[in-house]
Amino acid sequence: MINSSQLDGVALVVGSGRGIGKESAFSLAEAGASAVIFADMNEEWAKESSEESKKYATNKGYRTATFKMNVQDDQSVQDMVDFVVKEFGRLDYAVNGAGIDNGPHADIADTDIANFDRVMSINARGNLLCVRAQAAAMRAQTPKMWTSRNGTRDIGRGVIVNVASANSFAGLPGKGCYTISKHAAMGVTKMAGLDHSAEGIRVLAVCPTWVRTPLLDVELARNPEVKGQIAAVVPIKRAAECEEVSDVISFLCSPAASYINGTSLLIDAAVTTTLRLY
Numbered sequence: 555m556i557n558s559s560q561l562d563g564v565a566l567v568v569g570s571g572r573g574i575g576k577e578s579a580f581s582l583a584e585a586g587a588s589a590v591i592f593a594d595m596n597e598e599w600a601k602e603s604s605e606e607s608k609k610y611a612t613n614k615g616y617r618t619a620t621f622k623m624n625v626q627d628d629q630s631v632q633d634m635v636d637f638v639v640k641e642f643g644r645l646d647y648a649v650n651g652a653g654i655d656n657g658p659h660a661d662i663a664d665t666d667i668a669n670f671d672r673v674m675s676i677n678a679r680g681n682l683l684c685v686r687a688q689a690a691a692m693r694a695q696t697p698k699m700w701t702s703r704n705g706t707r708d709i710g711r712g713v714i715v716n717v718a719s720a721n722s723f724a725g726l727p728g729k730g731c732y733t734i735s736k737h738a739a740m741g742v743t744k745m746a747g748l749d750h751s752a753e754g755i756r757v758l759a760v761c762p763t764w765v766r767t768p769l770l771d772v773e774l775a776r777n778p779e780v781k782g783q784i785a786a787v788v789p790i791k792r793a794a795e796c797e798e799v800s801d802v803i804s805f806l807c808s809p810a811a812s813y814i815n816g817t818s819l820l821i822d823a824a825v826t827t828t829l830r831l832y
């Protein structure tokens with residue numbers, strides 16, 4: 555590991571009960587975070603993940619906690635951030651991984667507005683609520699310095715990474731609600747990165763295509779043809795492993811990425827470079 559990709563601060567991962575959020579929390583613990591707080595609407599999953607993280611943590615003083623919350627509820631989001639600052643002193647890295655899929659596929663002309671509101675309230679509004687509360691907490695704390703072989707530099711007050719999607723840039727037929735919500739999450743990322751850059755807060759997104767999460771495993775068990783469909787569309791011929799996303803998130807939080815802000819990393823094995831998906 556290069557020295558500057560190590561972490562040492564307090565991490566909050568929203569949606570860390572399962573899937574990409576859970577693996578992100580593990581990657582942060584492995585990279586040296588001093589504490590990881592597992593926030594999720596499913597308290598049982600969060601507790602199991604928090605306990606498991608102790609196996610991977612490399613910081614000798616590692617601490618972990620859980621917080622039950624819902625990204626749709628602004629008070630619950632604020633309470634979560636207040637809890638982290640009160641119990642752990644500051645918030646260095648925040649990862650926003652809570653999100654849902656499209657629901658029933660439909661062309662735009664057939665959009666079910668109740669479904670659209672549901673997806674937007676979690677993936678877009680929920681993301682904004684999290685970033686808003688996290689950035690407000692980060693700007694109240696002192697910046698950190700990093701010393702490398704070439705001297706010492708200011709690496710800012712905190713880093714926020716949103717788990718967006720390749721659908722933040724490209725569509726998939728029938729996935730309008732999800733695609734619009736993930737474009738919005740990219741908008742949150744750009745605007746928050748821009749507005750808070752001078753305060754030393756970096757806001758970024760990772761944008762994966764298919765990732766091997768528990769949900770995808772269920773789908774593959776139900777319909778083995780999905781594996782072939784992914785292989786047909788993805789140039790690397792397979793879905794990403796969770797770690798192939800979560801380790802990138804850890805890198806983006808680290809001093810190695812201290813000049814990257816308001817943008818995203820596509821983790822799509824070049825899917826979005828193709829003009830023809832089928």
Ligand SMILES: NC(=O)c1ccc[n+]([C@@H]2O[C@H](COP(=O)([O-])OP(=O)(O)OC[C@H]3O[C@@H](n4cnc5c(N)ncnc54)[C@H](O)[C@@H]3O)[C@@H](O)[C@H]2O)c1
Pocket residue numbers: 568569570571572573574575593594595596599623624625626651652653654655676680717718719720761762763764765766767768769770
């Ligand atoms: N899995 C993929 O292939 C893939 C690809 C691209 C982007 N993504 C994005 O990654 C993120 C995570 O996806 P995943 O596949 O790991 O999902 P997942 O369902 O496995 O995990 C999501 C976690 O978020 C929690 N959560 C859901 N709604 C919440 C809410 N309202 N408040 C608090 N917690 C909530 C869930 O309890 C769960 O623990 C999502 O935003 C998704 O859109 C996933």
